[in-house]
Amino acid sequence: MDTIDVIDSHTGGEPTRLIVSGGPELGRGPLRERVARFRAEFDHLRRAVTLEPRGSEVLVGALLCEPYDETCSLGVIFFNNVDYLGMCGHGTIGLVNSLQHLGELEAGTHCIDTPAGKVTAELAPSGVVSVRNVESYRWAAGVRVEVPGLGAFVGDVAYGGNWFFLVQLYPDGLDLPDLDVGQHARWTEWGVRIRAALAASGITGEEGAYIDHVEFFGAPEDPSNDSRNFVLCPGGAFDRSPCGTGTSAKLACLAADGMLGPGERWAQESIIGSVFTGSYEVGPGPGTVLPTVAGTAFVTARSSLVIDPRDPLRHGFGGSADGAPS
Secondary structure, eight states, X not given: OEEEEEEEEEETTXXXXXXXXXXXXXXXXXXXXXXXXXXXXXXXXXXXXXXXXXXXXXXXXEEEEOOSSTTOSEEEEEEOSSSEESOOHHHHHHHHHHHHHTTSOOXXXXXXXXXXXXXXXXXXXXXXXXXXXXXXXXXXXXXXXXXXXXXXXXXXXXXXXXXXXXXXXXXTTOOOOOSSGGGHHHHHHXXXXXXXXXXXXXXXXXGGOOOOEEEEEEOOSSTTSSEEEEXXXXXXXXXXXXXXXXXXXXXXXXXXXXXXXXXXXXXXXXXXXXXXXXXXXXXXXXXXXXXXXXEXXXXXXXXXXXXXXXXXXXXXXXXXXXXXXX
């Protein structure tokens, strides 16, 4: 039997499962190359870690690995129930707080190598983690997409470590549910249909990148915050946290519209009410920003996953791109 040692955490309600030992050997090349090898040769382990019966569609996995970038002290590859992620904000916070729990990280600044590039995490003595993300930017503004049976939605296409469609305007006459967790099924349905319509219409990110996240916004419940969001993740589940890469994409759009200045604070609620705070610096590239997103994770379990070769479901089940069992 194979065993995989993991530590579980949640960041604003969104779970992360960090593999600390027993993961695949992917070599020492750039992390993008290691992701390709993971997908080609060890995808059964991704499935075993994140899918039922050990996991769920909402779980994000993380593989701790040696960095390729020599300026970084550690590396990480993120994945979920359907594929691999370039970057994950809540997962990075979970990674840092989990390693702190294990006694492997102390308060201070830590550089982390990811497939999307280098990020910097500042761990405060209080446990709050501030993640300085990769360059983020708005790729296209005011994009209109016709969604069969719903109407035309208008939004921005933006990158924050993953690709997002950030909805700005809704079709006339559409009955909008509250941004409340009790309405998650309706928001999920709309997000799935919008994502499918984007793909069918040929609307993509830069260089044809598939837009796998859809983000809705509304007024916050707490007036001291700036916004409340619902984020559809790639596998059909919704993000319980305010979404670190989604908040980064939002900051890029706010900056592009002149609605938030460098260093100004933005407080983003999730659909369950958890909060990330964000700000940005002007990025090195034209129209780009370097966002910083802050939050805290809490360890929920330390365990060993057992993969029994006699178990017909040892590599998990489910995980299709629309969130339905495959």
